[in-house]
Amino acid sequence: MAYERIHPAVLAVYFLSVTIPAMFSQNPVLQIVSFAGAVCFLVLTEEELPKARTVVWMTLLFVMVVVINPLFNHRGQTELFFLNGHAITLESVLYGVRNALCVISILMWCRIFNRMVNSEKLLALLGGSFPKTALLLSSSLRLVPLIRHRAGEMRDTQKELGLYGNGEMADRVTGGAKVFSMLVTWSLDHATAVSSSMKARGYGLKGRTTYSLYRFRKRDAVKMALILLCDAAVLFLMAKGKLAFSFYPALTMADGKGTVIAVILYSLLVFAAAVMEGKNRIQWNYYRSKI
Numbered sequence: 001m002a003y004e005r006i007h008p009a010v011l012a013v014y015f016l017s018v019t020i021p022a023m024f025s026q027n028p029v030l031q032i033v034s035f036a037g038a039v040c041f042l043v044l045t046e047e048e049l050p051k052a053r054t055v056v057w058m059t060l061l062f063v064m065v066v067v068i069n070p071l072f073n074h075r076g077q078t079e080l081f082f083l084n085g086h087a088i089t090l091e092s093v094l095y096g097v098r099n100a101l102c103v104i105s106i107l108m109w110c111r112i113f114n115r116m117v118n119s120e121k122l123l124a125l126l127g128g129s130f131p132k133t134a135l136l137l138s139s140s141l142r143l144v145p146l147i148r149h150r151a152g153e154m155r156d157t158q159k160e161l162g163l164y165g166n167g168e169m170a171d172r173v174t175g176g177a178k179v180f181s182m183l184v185t186w187s188l189d190h191a192t193a194v195s196s197s198m199k200a201r202g203y204g205l206k207g208r209t210t211y212s213l214y215r216f217r218k219r220d221a222v223k224m225a226l227i228l229l230c231d232a233a234v235l236f237l238m239a240k241g242k243l244a245f246s247f248y249p250a251l252t253m254a255d256g257k258g259t260v261i262a263v264i265l266y267s268l269l270v271f272a273a274a275v276m277e278g279k280n281r282i283q284w285n286y287y288r289s290k291i
Helices: 008-024 028-045 052-072 090-116 119-126 131-160 169-200 218-239 257-289
Strands: 079-083 086-089
Touching: 008 028, 008 090, 008 119, 008 218, 008 257, 028 090, 028 257, 052 086, 052 090, 079 090, 086 090, 119 131, 131 169, 218 257
Parallel strands: none
Antiparallel strands: 079 086
């Protein structure tokens, strides 16, 4: 993966640079660009297609956010129809779509960040300045997949022992409760063991040095400077109102060269990860063809 050779600090700044403008801007163009960039990156990096339940719950979340807004917000001048005497307006529906795109895109970027910055990189990034916070975050990130794997093992073991019987509802509830109880006990024991182990090693003591595999090299400095430059320009144009967008009472948006420049710069930021990953894939396939 192309991002594996990048310093964790650059990855963290990049994540903030692509999520903050999309979160705090009302302009739906930024949400569309953010969503498209996240989808492109995940398509290039995911080894398997997303599971059906993941697609289903994200689709349900999108629909729920879109539907809830016009049910409780009846502002807007373009009336589509009336429901229980309340007007459902086009502006409220589009605002719900904007909010849904924002939520889904942020969740996808969080998934990307979790893939880019693993627990080891998180310790390297925060271990020197915030050792306790780094240990807590890295342990939490590691514990989620570990609990899922451990729960599967416990469930399979209990099935082999005949705990679930013939698969009736009562058996499944009883078996699930026992697995959950064992999982909680194991999780607490695991957390205690990790804490005691790190304390015995002197982790977090004043003056204790840490070893990191990651070095901030010249190429990392160049990437960091480019990201900060684009991010500063986008935030400056946002502060100047070049990305202003209003849904109520009618759809109005800022236009002009500043708006175009801001969208282009943000698009470069968002699609940079996918472009780098695509370039890395092309080079890898090319070198493999020469073997």
